[in-house]
Amino acid sequence: MSPFRRILEFAKPYRIYFVLSIVFNVLYSLMAIVSITSILPILKILFDNVKKEDLEPIDTTAADVSLFDELQHDATIYVADLMQQYGQLTVLAWLCAVTVVMFFFRNFFRYIAQYYMIALRSGTSRDIRNAMYNKLLALPVSYFTDQRKGDIMTRISSDVDGVQRFTLMPIIEFFRAPIMIIATLAMLIFMNWKLTLAAFVILPVMGLVISTISKSLKNDTREAQKVLGNLISQVEETLSAAKIVKMFNAEKHLSTRFSDTNTQWRSLTNRVERKYELASPTSELLGSLTIIMLVWFGGKLVLEGEGLEGPAFILFLGLFFQLLDPAKALSKSFSDVSRGNASAERVFEVLDADVVVNQKVDAKPLTKFEKSIEFRNVSFSYESDQPVLKNFNLVINKGETVALVGQSGSGKTTVANLMTRFYDVTEGEILIDGTPIQDVKLDDYRALMGMVTQESVLFNDSIYNNITMGKEDATEDMVKEAAMIANAHEFIVTLPNRYYENIGESGGKLSGGQKQRLSIARAVMKNPPIMILDEATSALDTKSERLVQEALDNMMTNRTSLVIAHRLSTIQNADKIIVMDSGEIKETGEHLDLIEQNGIYANLIRMQNFG
Template sequence: MNLYRRILRFAAPHQKYIYASLFFNVLYSLFQIASLGTILPVLGMLFGTIKMEDKLVEPIYDGHISHYFNYLKEYSYYYIQSQVNEKGALTVLAWLCLITGFMFLLRNIFRYLGAYLLIFYRVGVTKDLRSAMYNKILALPVSFFTEQRKGDLMSRMSNDVGEVENNILGSLVDLINSPFMLISTLVTLFYLSPQLTLFSLIVLPIMGTLISLIGKSLKKDSHEAQNELGNIFSIVDETLKSTKIIKIFNADKLLSNRFSGSMTKWINNSVSLGRKKELASPTSEFLGALTFLMITWYGGKEIIVNQSIRPEDFLVFLGIFFQILPPIKSLSSSISNVQKGEGSLVRVMDILDADVKVDEIPNPVPISELKDKITFENVGFYYNQEHLILKNFNLEIKKGQTVALVGQSGSGKTTIANLLTRFYDVSEGSINIDGVNIKNLNLKQYRSILGMVTQESVLFNDTVFNNIAMGKENATREEIIEAAKIANAHNFIESLPEGYDTNIGDDGNKLSGGQKQRVSIARAVLKNPPIMILDEATSALDTESERFVQDALEKMMKNRTSLVIAHRLSTIQKANHIVVMEKGEIVEQGSHHDLMEKNGVYRKLVELQNFE
C-alpha cells in the first residue's frame, strides 16, 4: 500500500484535473440513469399504460421520505397523461423522445469531458515521474551504474513508467468513479424492484471472486516480463556499441542466440500475462449473460404470475441493470490493471529509492579553492574486506605540484582518482583538502574545483561549442575559443563544416580519437579548476595525436595542482613526484631521475616500454 501512497504524491500537483474529471464522471453517471428514466414514459405509452383518460387524479405526497420517489414517478405519469389528453399522444411521444435524446447527449458530453481532463492528469504525473527518475539518476553515485545495466535502466524509464501510466494512473479514476456508479445504479434498481435486484445480485460475488483470482497472478507475470524486457534493451544497447567487435569475431550467432533466448522468455511471460488479462473480460461477459437469462425468467414470472411489476418498468430495469455491468467490469479491470502495473511500479521505485551512498553531512564546510595541499592518510578501499583494492595509501600533493601514479593495470591508480573525486568513499582512512576531510565538504562546491580528463572522451550528441561550454555556465564565445586554442583544438574545429556549430554525433563519433580528446581538454580548460585529474588521457591515441594532446595537457597543467594517472610513462617524466603502485600499495616514489637510479620497479616498467 505504501507504493500506492507514493504514486498518489506524484498525483497531488495535478489533483485539480482528477477532481474535475470525477465531477464530470459523476454527472455522467447521474445522466446515465436519468436518460434511461426518461424512457419509462415512452415505453408506458407504447405498452398502453399511459393513455387518454377523461378524469385524472393528481397524486398527493404524504410526507414520508420512503414514498418520495414513488410520488415523483406517479406525478410524472399524471403529468404526461394530462399532456396526452391536451396535446395528443404523438406530440407528447415526440417531446419525450427529444428529451431522452438530449439526456443522452449531455451524458456523453460529460463522459468526454471526464476523459479529456484525465489526459492532463496522466501526462502530468508521467512527466513528473520520469523527471524524478532522471534527476535521481543524475544524483546517484558512479558505483550505482557499475552494478546496473544501462538497457535495464532505459527500460525502467520508458516501458515501466508507461506501464504505471496505463495500468495504475489510468485505473485510479475508475477505482473511485466505478463504486459511485455502482451505488447510484443499485439505488435505482432497488427503487424499481427490490426483489428483482436482490435476485440479480446473486452472481456478482462469483464474478468478483473469479476476477480477483485471475488478477493475483497478473502481478508476478508482469514483473517477470518487465525484467526480461530490461535484459532485451541491455543486449540491444551492447550490440549497438560493439558492432565492430561482433563482426570481426563473427559473434553474430552468439548475440542472436542470446537475443532470441531473452525474447523467448519475454514472449512466454507476455503471453501468459495477456492470456490471464484477457480472461477477465469474457468471464464477466459470460456471467453477465447468465445473469440476463436468470433475470428474464424471474422478471417474466413477476409480470405474468404475480403482476408485481409493469412491463415498461421491467424493461427499464433490464436497461439499468446492464448499465451496472460496465462499472463492475471497469472496477474489476482496474483492479487487475493495478496488480499488473505493480511489478512496473516496484521497478520504478527501486530507482527512486536507490541509496545515494555518497552523501553530505548536515551543514557541510564550504570550499572554493585549494590553498595548501591534498593529503591521503592511510587510505583503504574495498568492496568486501577479503579483496582489498587499496590499502595503507599515504600521499601528499602540494598546491601547484604535478603528481603521477604509475603501475600495472589493477594496481589501484584509477581507484585513487575515483576516491579523490568522491565517486566512491574511502573504506578506511581519509582524504583531506587543506586539512579538512572531503566527506565534510560541500560536495557540489568541492567538485567545482576539480577538473577531469579520462581515457575515453565523454562527448554529447551536440555541437562542438555546446560540448566545450559544459565546462562553464554562461561562457562567452571568446572564452570557448581561447580554451580550444590552449587545447590545440581551434584549428581542426575551424576546418569542420560549420566550425564550432558542427554537430559531432553520438559519442562524438564524427571526430577522430585525438580530436575528441582535445575537445574534452578544452572543456576542462574552460572550467579552469585548481585541481586537475588526468586518467590515462593519452593512452588510446596514436603518436601524432598524442603529441598534440600532450602539448595541450602541459599547457593546461601550468600553475595547477594535477594528479596524473599514466600508462605511457613518456608522458610523466616532467612530473614533480611519481608514485609507483602494485596491488593497491605504494612500492616506490620519487622523481623520474631518482626512480631510474633506484633500478627498481619503475625502471623495469620504463624498459618494458622501451622508454629510452
C-alpha cells in the same frame, strides 16, 4: 507504504484535476440515470398507447404501491395530457429529443472528466520520470557498475508507462465506478427491491474470481519487465560493440542469445496478457448469468402482475446493463493495479537506491584550494574480501604534478575515483587543506576539479554545448579560447557549422584525437585548480598524442595535477612519480631518480623502449 499509495503522493500536486474529474464524473453518473429513465415515457407510448381516459387512479395507501409507482403514474398522466393536446407523434418526437439531449450531456460530462484525468496522469508520470532521472544523476558511480543500462532504461521508460497505464488510469475508476454503481443501484432498488436483490446474488462471486486473477498478475508482470530490461541491455551492448561483433563473427552467437531472451519475454508476456484478458470475459459471463436470472425472475413478476409493468421491466434491464460496465471497469481496475504495482516497485527500487556517497547535513562550504590534498592511511575494496588499496599515503601539494604509474590492476584509477569521491574510502581518510573531504560540501569540492579520461565522454549535441557543459555563463570568446588551449580550434573551424556542428552519438563524427581535445577544452572551460588525467593519451596515435599532450601541457600550467599514465614518456617532467603495485606504493621520486634506482619503474621504462 504500498507502491500504489506512493504513486498517489506524486499525484498530489494535481489534485485539483482529480477533484474536477470527480465532480464531472458525479454529473456523468446522474445523467446516465436520467438518460436511461427518460426512455420510460417513450416505452409507455409505444407499448401501452397511453390515453388519459383509460388510466385508473392509483391507490397510494396500498402496501404494494411504491413511490416509484406513484411517480410513474403521475408521469403517465402528464404524457397522456400532452398526447391528447399535441398528438402521439409530436410528443414522441419531443421525448426522443429530450433523451438525445440527456445522452449528449452524459457523454459531455464523461469527456470533461477524462480531460482532467489526462492532465493528472501526464503530469504525474512526468514528475516520476524527472525524479528517476534526478536520482540517477545523484547516484554514485558504483551503482551503475552493478546495473545493466538496458534495465535502467526500461525502468524509466516502460515501467513508468506501466505506472501511468495500470495505476494512474484506473484511479478514476475507483471513484467513478462506485458512484455509478451506487446511483444505479439506488435507482434499481427504488424501482423494485425484490428484483434488485435477486440481481446481486452473483456479484460477490464475480469479485472473488477477479481478485484471484489479479493477485497472480503481479509476479508475472514483474518478471516480464525484468526480462525486457535484459533484452534492451543486449540491444544496447550490440550497438556499442558493432565493430567487435563483426570482427569476431559473433552475429550468430548474439542472435541466438537475443532470440532466447526474446522468446522468454514472449512467453511471460503471453502469460500476463492472457490472465489480464481473462478478467473481462469472466466478469461478462457472470454478468450474463445475472441478466438471465433477472429476465426469468422479472418476467415472472410481470406475468403474475406483481407490481411490475413491461415498460418498467425493460427500463430496469437497461439500468442493470448500465450497471455492468462500471462493475467490469472496477474489477478490471484491480487487475490493472496489480500490473501497475509490479512496474511501480521497479520504479521505486531506483528512487530508493542508497546514495552511498552522501553529503553530511552540516557539511562545510569550500571555495578554494590553498595547500594540499592528502591520502592518509587509505584502504579501499570494491568487494569486502578483495582490497584494491592498502595503507595508501600520498600528499599532493598545490601546484605539483603527481603521476601514478604501474601495471593494470595496481590501483591507479581507484586513487582517482577516491580523490573525486566517486567512492568513499573503506579505511583512513582523504583531506583537502587539512579537512576530511566527507566534511565539505560535495558540489563545492568537485567544483575545484577537472577530469579528462581515456574514453572521451561527449554528448549528441553541438561542439559549443559540449565545451560549455556545466558553465552556463560562458561566452563565445571563452569557448574559442578554451578550444585554442586544447588545440581544438583548428579542426573546429573546418567543420560546416564550426562551433555549432553536431558531433553525433558519443562524438561519433569526430576522430579519437579530436574527441579528446574537445574533452580537454571542456576541462579548460571549467578552469579548476585541480586536474585529474586518467590515461588521457593512451588510446591515440602518435600525431594525435602529440597534439593532445601539448594541449594537456597547456592546461596543466599553474595547476595541481594527478596524472595516471600508461605511456611513461608523457610524465617524465612530473614533480613526483608514484610507482604502484597491488594497491601499494613501491617507489616514489622523479624520473631520473627512479631510473637510477633500477627498480619497477626502470623495468617499465625498458619494456616501453624509452631511453
